[in-house]
Amino acid sequence: MSTLSASSPMGRCTLVGAGPGDPELLTLKALKAIQAATVLLVDDLVSEAIVALASPGARLVAVGKRGGCQSTPQAFIEKLIVTNVLEGEQVVRLKGGDPFIFGRGGEEAEHLRAAGIEVEVVNGITAGLAGMTQLGAPLTHRDHAHGVIFITGHTRPGAQATDWQQLAATAHAARLTLVIYMGMKGVADIANGLLQGLPPATPVAVIQNASLPHQRHAIARLDELVTVVAQEGLGSPSVLVVGQVVRCAQSFAQWLDSADLDAARHQARAA
Structure with a gap:
């Protein structure tokens, strides 16, 4: 696996809880992270109203994951995060609810830290x-x-x-x-x-x-x-x-x- 080196651009990843869907239930910290992101990897259950808060220049990548449905493989999502961080992007992994309540946030944080990538977690209200x-x-x-x-x-x-x-x-x-x-x-x-x-x-x-x-x-x-x-x-x-x-x-x-x-x-x- 690739890891950050001294010559790599300084990228960053934030795991953001988008809450249950109502944008008014976002924390201020979540809103700031979404607006500052250059790349957003968006879960299937994140509402369109929340995605619309992203910067117009941000790149949106749908990485739907829903139980019982065809989903983006977890390993592929983690690879996307690593690749974009190594390229210097401000990556937000936008998850429905809270990243650490059935959002696989724990798995992703462990994977990214093992790759030498700084990870911040922003909690969201769970459904x-x-x-x-x-x-x-x-x-x-x-x-x-x-x-x-x-x-x-x-x-x-x-x-x-x-x-x-x-x-x-x-x-x-x-x-x-x-x-x-x-x-x-x-x-x-x-x-x-x-x-x-x-x-x-x-x-x-x-x-x-x-x-x-x-x-x-x-x-x-x-x-x-x-x-x-x-x-x-x-x-x-x-x-x-x-x-x-x-x-x-x-x-x-x-x-x-x-x-x-x-x-x-x-x-x-x-x-």
Whole structure:
């Protein structure tokens, strides 16, 4: 592998979390990095509104990666970063959500540092947090959840599968919220496994396209999750949030309905 030498131009790489899609959820540090980049390697799930913030002279390279779909090989992405840094470019690897939460940011940082390349990481809001916030609910709550587990529903081929039964039992005993990414393809297996350790009435929120104008969601009992997903036509990219904190989202929805009704009554009286 090529490494930097004293005669090489001074390039740089920044792994930037683009958040769940809403550009207003970008950090100031992320915005500055995007605007300063001369080359941006952009993930498939980064919204067009965020990509549009790049400098007009920047070179944009699409390096889509999405579970269950044809993806740009990881080794090729890492080679692109190294090549551009060695050529003196200010490279931003723009990732949906946070680079260090299922964004392969750890792999890329290790690879680049091994090549002698300076790497900076800029965190972004992860979809599981943003999606629940949009529903007016937290991931932790003193009355409902003492912690949260972020886990992927999509494992590398040949890797040991997640023991959903054991995970569910742990979450139930410790009162933890489960936030499951990339789980829609295997939602039936996940639900069946979780039912071995969680009560059937455990509430689950399915949140698709978190934070974007076309965000959709559904709330279901765990034992009805697969049916509700099919009925609502929900698919990727979605997160599953499992646990009692989902009841806060239900309460928030009821409050909104009540507020809307009060507003309608007030308008009717005024008329």
